[in-house]
Amino acid sequence: MAEQEAHTEGTIATGTTERVDRSRHAALLGTPLLVVGVALAASNLRPAVTSMASVLGEVRDDLGASPAWASILTAVPTICFGLAAVAAPWLGRRLGTARAIGLALTVLTAGLILRIVDGPWVVLGGTFVAAAGIAIGNVLIPAVVKESFPHAVGRVTGIYTAALAAGGGIGAALTPPLESLLGGWRGAVGAWAALSLAALVIWSFGARHGSVDQVRPATTERRRSVLRSPLAWVVTAFFGLQACVAYVAMGWLSELFVSEGIARTDAGLMLAAVNLIGIPLSFLIPPIALNRTSQSGWIAGLACCSLAAVIGLAVAPAAAPWLWTVLLGVGMAVFPLGLGVIALRTREVAETTDLSAMAQGIGYLVGAGGPFLFGMLHAATGTWTASLTLLGAVIVAEMLLGWVAGRPRFI
Template sequence: MAGFALAALNLRPAIAGISPLLDEIMDDVGLSPAGGGAITTVMVVCLGVFGPLTPLLARRFGLDRTLLAGLVVIAAGVMLRGLDGAPVLYLGSALAATAIAVMNVSMPGIVKQHFPSRVNLLTGVYVSCVVAGATIASAVVIPLERATGFGWRGVSALLAVPALLAALLWLPQALGGQAGTQNGPRPFGAVLRSRTTWYVTALMGLQSLTFYVMLAWLPTIFVEAGLPADQAGYLLSLTNLVQVGTSLAIPVLAGRRASQVPYVVGAGLLTVLGYLGMLLAPAAAPWLWMIVLGIGQGASFALALLIIALRPADPASVTALSAVAQSVGYAIAALGPVLFGFLRQVSGGWTVPLLAGLGAVGAQIVAGWFAGRPATLGKANL
């Protein structure tokens, strides 16, 4: 359990820990703003591209050993990008993100394999640790840099420590767990033919899109509404913090029911309320809007991953469904911040972008309605 939880905590710090240090990185390495932004872009692209490798690795080595390798590669990647030069910065970031992509896809299968009777509880633990890891990383990298005097390179290398600790805790499980087999089930084709797969993929992609839009643009929206820049940053931290508790509680409740539709719809409606608050009165009650938005988005993320773990009948099918939903989902999500910014540029304000965001949340609710209905995806009936 400790190794599982700490592994989940390592799924976002390598990405979230870059943003607070980005200005310093650009000055030190000599990158333009576009080059600095490309660090995150490279990582998000890797999240989408390399996730489909996971079922192949799991068949060959087993889920437990695949997760162990992912932790070791994350540590290698964050240490590599702290070396001198832009090429190793990008290479290390890509290496860490590739490992994260594989681990993202592995985790629902590991839940199904080791905790089949407690999928709801362990999904809550997993998702809350993911969100907590991102929140902690973005909050502590600057204080850690000031306290240690290491600079951004040293702080980046320190992010390898929790990954190596998680690997150490997971090592006994990996050595004693199930090995892979080339003769194992090959559920990819059946997964791709299932309509439920595409409902789940749409839910995963659309909830990720609306989240990354807010992650990229929320502080700017509040600053242009007249709030101080520091308060705008605190509001972003608040909505992320709210998601930690929500993502732990919601899977426990929703997993007890055959249908997750009421929870998916409720989470979507809360996200709608958060968007409407920013559209109609962003400066009137910003803390309230961020709490509502955090509950909605945290619940939506947790429910998408819970449904991925619940619907298939076996760990191999869970891993295949997770690979499809997360890879395509991250590709959809990567378009969100760019399109949102483009709509802001051509319209001259935030009304049109926020209306588009509301449309995306509406589509998310529709996809969740179908994805949340009771169904079983098994090797024989996918």
């Protein structure tokens, strides 16, 4: 029933009152089919990044692009994740969560196709469009998990992040072979549009609203902006730093190994392994850690694995590349805990959406500097030492902020 009543849901900056369509804003039914829809949507949130990263050298050579262009390309996804994430709560209110995520998958598909049709600037533009679709899904899917599966947040978060890791790993592992099979990087990178289109079809069947009686109750009170919460800023900074580490790894790990004499196919498999290691860990860690009072110890332990990997890459990258890969993959399993603390540090679904937008919007903008600075330091020095030193400092800061974010309290 359209335009029935005023409904107050705060934005990141202030509480605002908007008239909404109740039928669109009823909670999505927490069915097994919705779990499948969430998993398939999540599986499309990383191949746009890892598929390009696994053939970055060939793309740059074919387009005659500069090292600075390659650094910008690796930073574009995280920049767009930050900018577009701010609009996600508004889209969710205006369209309803199901339609907003469907729109996200449509935009993602369009961007994946656009970026293979022309030269360097079109590649950047198409990547930005694809990342905009990813950003909407990044923000809204955690809210779907909290609202539709309130008693299984850890388990469904694990499924979501496992699917996300699987998508990233498959994108990295299959793109180099697809490059040979399809006659170049354009066909290999563009092929992932088929996966996002398939996810859009499945999502349209899996996302079903419940009764209008399940609409979140309206309130006439303004909620405090999450921007005024110190804990929200800690969660945001922690999320941004873990994103920085993840996107440096996804953007540059393959090139680092290739520069050390490792075959590109093997380097692509190592990049895939970093993502794929997160699959079993996503099933194991979130259900345990997110059901405990505090997540601080888990976050610190995983960050230590990342730090050990970076030290190994700096000291002897070619001596034990698979060991550094495994340690880095284990460390990146902190990501589901980053999503989990967003839900656990909030009391209401609307707060979860706002904190998710803040943590991912601002956090990804912070994280975007990592791949760019990592690449530019390498270009300036000709070695990876300065870049890896910077990454190690980021991991230490992530560990400290994650310890605070993991403590049991609310924004």
